[in-house]
Amino acid sequence: MNPLQLCLILSSLLFCIGLAGALARSNTILVLLGIELMLNAANLNFIAFWRYGPHAATGTGVVFVIFAIAVAAAEAAVGLALVIAVHRHRKSVRLQDANTLKG
Amino acid sequence: MTLAVQHLWLIPALPLAAAVIGALVPRSGRTLAAGAAIGAMAGAFLLACLALAGALADPSAHQVFNFSWFDLGAGALRLGFLLDPLTAFMAVMVTFVSLLIFIFSTGYMKEDANAKQFFCFLSLFAAAMLGLIVANSLLLLFVCWELVGLASYLLIGFWFHKPSAAAAAKKAFITTRIGDLGFLLGLLWLQDAQGTLLFYDGGAGFLEPAALANLSALLPCGLAASTAIGLLVFCGAVGKSGQFPLHVWLPDAMEGPTPVSALIHAATMVAAGVFLIARVYPLMAADQALTGVPVHALTVVAGIGAITALLGALIATAQNDIKRILAFSTVSQLGYMMLALGVGSWVAAIFHLLTHAFFKALLFLGAGSVIHAAHHEQDIRRLGGLSQKMKVTFITFTIGTMALVGVPLFFSGFWSKEAILHAAHGWQVSHLPFYAAVLGVVLTAFYNTRLMAETFFGSSRSENAGHAHENGPAMTLPLVMLAACAVLLSLVNLPSYPWLQAKLLGLHEVHGHPLFEGAGLMGLSVLLVALGIGFGWALYGRHPRAKAESPDPLAARAPGPMSALANRLGFDELYAATVGRLNDALATLSDLLDRFVWGGVIRFLAGLGQFTGLVSRETDERTLNGGFDSTSKGLRGAGQAYSDAQTGEAHGYLRTLALGFVILLILVVLGGAR
Numbered sequence: 130m131n132p133l134q135l136c137l138i139l140s141s142l143l144f145c146i147g148l149a150g151a152l153a154r155s156n157t158i159l160v161l162l163g164i165e166l167m168l169n170a171a172n173l174n175f176i177a178f179w180r181y182g183p184h185a186a187t188g189t190g191v192v193f194v195i196f197a198i199a200v201a202a203a204e205a206a207v208g209l210a211l212v213i214a215v216h217r218h219r220k221s222v223r224l225q226d227a228n229t230l231k232g
Numbered sequence: 233m234t235l236a237v238q239h240l241w242l243i244p245a246l247p248l249a250a251a252v253i254g255a256l257v258p259r260s261g262r263t264l265a266a267g268a269a270i271g272a273m274a275g276a277f278l279l280a281c282l283a284l285a286g287a288l289a290d291p292s293a294h295q296v297f298n299f300s301w302f303d304l305g306a307g308a309l310r311l312g313f314l315l316d317p318l319t320a321f322m323a324v325m326v327t328f329v330s331l332l333i334f335i336f337s338t339g340y341m342k343e344d345a346n347a348k349q350f351f352c353f354l355s356l357f358a359a360a361m362l363g364l365i366v367a368n369s370l371l372l373l374f375v376c377w378e379l380v381g382l383a384s385y386l387l388i389g390f391w392f393h394k395p396s397a398a399a400a401a402k403k404a405f406i407t408t409r410i411g412d413l414g415f416l417l418g419l420l421w422l423q424d425a426q427g428t429l430l431f432y433d434g435g436a437g438f439l440e441p442a443a444l445a446n447l448s449a450l451l452p453c454g455l456a457a458s459t460a461i462g463l464l465v466f467c468g469a470v471g472k473s474g475q476f477p478l479h480v481w482l483p484d485a486m487e488g489p490t491p492v493s494a495l496i497h498a499a500t501m502v503a504a505g506v507f508l509i510a511r512v513y514p515l516m517a518a519d520q521a522l523t524g525v526p527v528h529a530l531t532v533v534a535g536i537g538a539i540t541a542l543l544g545a546l547i548a549t550a551q552n553d554i555k556r557i558l559a560f561s562t563v564s565q566l567g568y569m570m571l572a573l574g575v576g577s578w579v580a581a582i583f584h585l586l587t588h589a590f591f592k593a594l595l596f597l598g599a600g601s602v603i604h605a606a607h608h609e610q611d612i613r614r615l616g617g618l619s620q621k622m623k624v625t626f627i628t629f630t631i632g633t634m635a636l637v638g639v640p641l642f643f644s645g646f647w648s649k650e651a652i653l654h655a656a657h658g659w660q661v662s663h664l665p666f667y668a669a670v671l672g673v674v675l676t677a678f679y680n681t682r683l684m685a686e687t688f689f690g691s692s693r694s695e696n697a698g699h700a701h702e703n704g705p706a707m708t709l710p711l712v713m714l715a716a717c718a719v720l721l722s723l724v725n726l727p728s729y730p731w732l733q734a735k736l737l738g739l740h741e742v743h744g745h746p747l748f749e750g751a752g753l754m755g756l757s758v759l760l761v762a763l764g765i766g767f768g769w770a771l772y773g774r775h776p777r778a779k780a781e782s783p784d785p786l787a788a789r790a791p792g793p794m795s796a797l798a799n800r801l802g803f804d805e806l807y808a809a810t811v812g813r814l815n816d817a818l819a820t821l822s823d824l825l826d827r828f829v830w831g832g833v834i835r836f837l838a839g840l841g842q843f844t845g846l847v848s849r850e851t852d853e854r855t856l857n858g859g860f861d862s863t864s865k866g867l868r869g870a871g872q873a874y875s876d877a878q879t880g881e882a883h884g885y886l887r888t889l890a891l892g893f894v895i896l897l898i899l900v901v902l903g904g905a906r
Contacts, residue, residue: 148890152883160882224882231880 136177144170157212157224161205168201236286237295237315240366243279243323244376246272247330248359254352265348269355270334276362277327280320287320292738294432296368312430314368317735318582322365322507325586326500328717329593330358332710336597337491339706340604344489350390354495357383361500365507370419370429370438370465373508377415377468380504381408384496388488397487407481411471418464425457431511444518454526458518462529465512466536473505473566476540480803482563486555490600493555494593497562503585506569509533510578510585517576531661534574538665540567545675549682550797553610554599557683561636562592564672568652571665577655579733583725584648586732590721591635591645594714598629601707602687605700612686613777614694621700624708626688628715633684635718637677637765640758644721649673651725653757673757677764682772690776 147166154160172194179190215227250272254265286295298312334354341347360379367373389401422438423429425447430437437443447458469475474482474497485497496502509516516529544564551557565588572581603610605622619626635645653673656666692698702708725732734742796802 148886148893152886152890155883157882160886227882228880231878 131181133177133181136173136181140170140173140177143167143173155223155225157215157222157227158209160224161208161212165201165205168197172197237297237313239279240283240297240313240315243276243283243327243366244359244362246276246279246359247355247362251352251355251359254348254355257348259345259348262348262351265351266334266338269351270331270338272355273327273331273334273358276358277324277331280323280327283315284317284320284324287315287317288735291317291735291740296430296432296434296437298368298430298433307427309371310369310428310430310433311372312368312433313366314431315366317738318507318510319365321582321586321732321736323362325589326358326361326365329500329589329714330354330361330495332713333491333495333593333597336494336600336707336710337489339704340491340600341489346390350387350489353383353386353390354491357387357496357501361504364504368431368437370422370431370512373511374415374419377472377504377508378412380501381405381412381472384408384485384501387492387496388485390488390492394487400481400484400487404481404485407478408471411467411469411478414464414467415469415471418461418467421457421464422461425461439512439514444514447515448518448522450522450525456519456522456525458515459525459527459529462512462516462519463532466509466516466529466533469505469508469570470536471505472508473502473570474540474563475505475536475566475570476543477803479540479544479563480807483551483556483559486553486559490555490596490603493559494596494600497559497596500589502562502566503569503589506566506573506581506585509570509573510582513573513578516573520576530574530576532574534571534656534659534661534665537567537570537572537574538668540564541571541672542567542668542675545672545679547797549675549679550795552613554602554612554615554683554687555596555610557612557679558592558595558599561676561679564676565592565636568649568669568672571669572652572655575655575659575665577651579736580648580651580655582736583651583732584645587635587644587648587718587721590714591632591643591718594628594632594711594718595636597707597711597714598625598632601625601703601711602629602700604707605703606694607696607699609694609696612683613782614696615687615692616690616776617688617692617698618700619688622702624702624711628708628711629688630684631715631718633680637680638673638757638761640754640761642719642722644718647722647725647727650727650754650757654753657753670756670760673760674764674767677761678768681765681768685769685773685776689773693777693779 144167147163147168147170149163150166151160151163154163175190175194175197179185179193182190212222216222219226247269250265250268253268257264293316295315296312298310300308301311302309334351337350337354341350344350357380360376360383363376364373364380367376385401385405388404389398391397392401419429426438426443428436428438428443431439433440435442438447444458447461448456451457451460471478482497482502486493488496516533519525519528520530522528541564544560544562544567548557548560548564551560565584569581569584569588572578572584601622602615602618602625605625606615606618609615631643635643638646638649640646653666653669656669657663659665692700729742731742734740799805
């Protein structure tokens, strides 16, 4: 087993844990946490493919991931702000209660 | 001080302003309306006198003031005012008689609630009549002519709540309109032939020699253009002046208030026709020099005049309504005027027009005074014995009657009638009109004697007549003034000093004849008048009727002819049976055509439209709408499905995502890594 495969297995596990968390929890903040884990699994894949790919000398994979983390941080800020706003209205952070945008 | 021709329009403008005031004041403003009317008329009378002074300064001149009304193609339609002795004499007569009648009306209409409207209409009428007189354009004259017709319609139908008055107003309007149609055609023809409707225009007017020479060219039918145009214009005069065969409206017009009868149907409006023919006399006479033409325009005028003169006098002998007798005498006297025009003595016609205006206004106002005093009793069989009760009315009425009959020497009617008889006697073409006129003189004397005897002598034959008493000064004063005029007017045109004639003909010098020139003719007419009066007095005066129901002595002797005359020789029935029937038939035909033929076409077209609409709607609803409906239904269903997929459950979305991930994973694993 080469190191790339190990990295990919790790990131798959990370993704599955994040997905399980996001699906199992009803607290919106914990769902967001799960989603962050899934995102980071993807980031790990980026790094792995760059590190063990043909152009490991360039810094492209790191730059890409740093951008992705920055965007994810901004998303998290927006997501948390939404949670707070919903909580003000509904006095609840249960994800099932925030369903007014249904079709 | 004289009135220049440029300011001649002021004469009709004054009464017009009074009419506007009368139209605008509320119903309670009758004093204001009457005051405005009388004041405006007095002003117009003064202006007319000034105009007369201006015209007499140079009687041979036709002073004109022309202006452009609007441009018409290359040329322009021009109107204008004309000042010559004819205009000036007419204006003075009309304003003076109107003024007196207005004053009389303040008394006569005292109890009428609509009096202010009455004065408004009277002023409108006077304005139109004066406009007609001062016009220098046949078109302007025609416009005023129609306004006169309108005003007469309003005034005859003033008591429109009476069905007979409303019908009489309609009859007058429609009958005169028949004549006016001819007038309009003549006017259009003249405009076409000559390109101008101005009377005098410094040599270019159609009454001036150049145009007359052009108009006497022969048409293919053998008549001169001037004859045809003249006869068409004469149609208008026949309608307006109540000449045979369009005389039927004039007696019915007596349904209006009596001042109206005096103003319109005796003194001024009916004189408009005579004035018109006198005004366009050069046109009417333009064909006189031609020989070999079938008829001269003036010959027709003379013939119609003679028939009317005799017919009116005949019918008047058998009437019982005081106003109707006077109406038919007006018809007869207008016939005399037309006769004088036809035989070539338009000056005699105008002289008779002027004298007649005064004494006929006097007679009508006298009749109005009688009617007012006798509580609207107009039947002479039910009057009687008024000579003692109404002295002023009696004396003035007698003077008017004597002037109308032509009692010698001291009454204006005598001299004007003599002038006409003289002219008729001298006519070269035929002596028949002269004989008709002579017979008319006897009849006139007869029926007027009957009128006097029945109304004023004998005993009162009804309660209303018994309670009659003299009216107030507003009504008697005009009578006295008109009576004075009826006498004094003879002085303006005595044969020994024919001042009026000289001025009308544009002469500076007055050439008189001996006073009793043609004494034979004069003696004959005096004899005839005496005969008529004697005959009338013998039948009606010597043995006055005892009761209203007593038979008429003449009708008892000759029942057939007299009842025919009492029915006005059946002209109304004749017209009802011919023209009226024809009109009804045409109306029925039009109605049927309308209802079935045109209506059918219209209904067919409507049905066609409806059918097309139905087809269009069906296509729309079934085919087009069906297609669109099913498409949009599908769209809606799809939208609903997508909408339903949006559950709002974030976990649902995540589950879907996870499922997709798993499927992807399985595909990758099963498909082998590539």
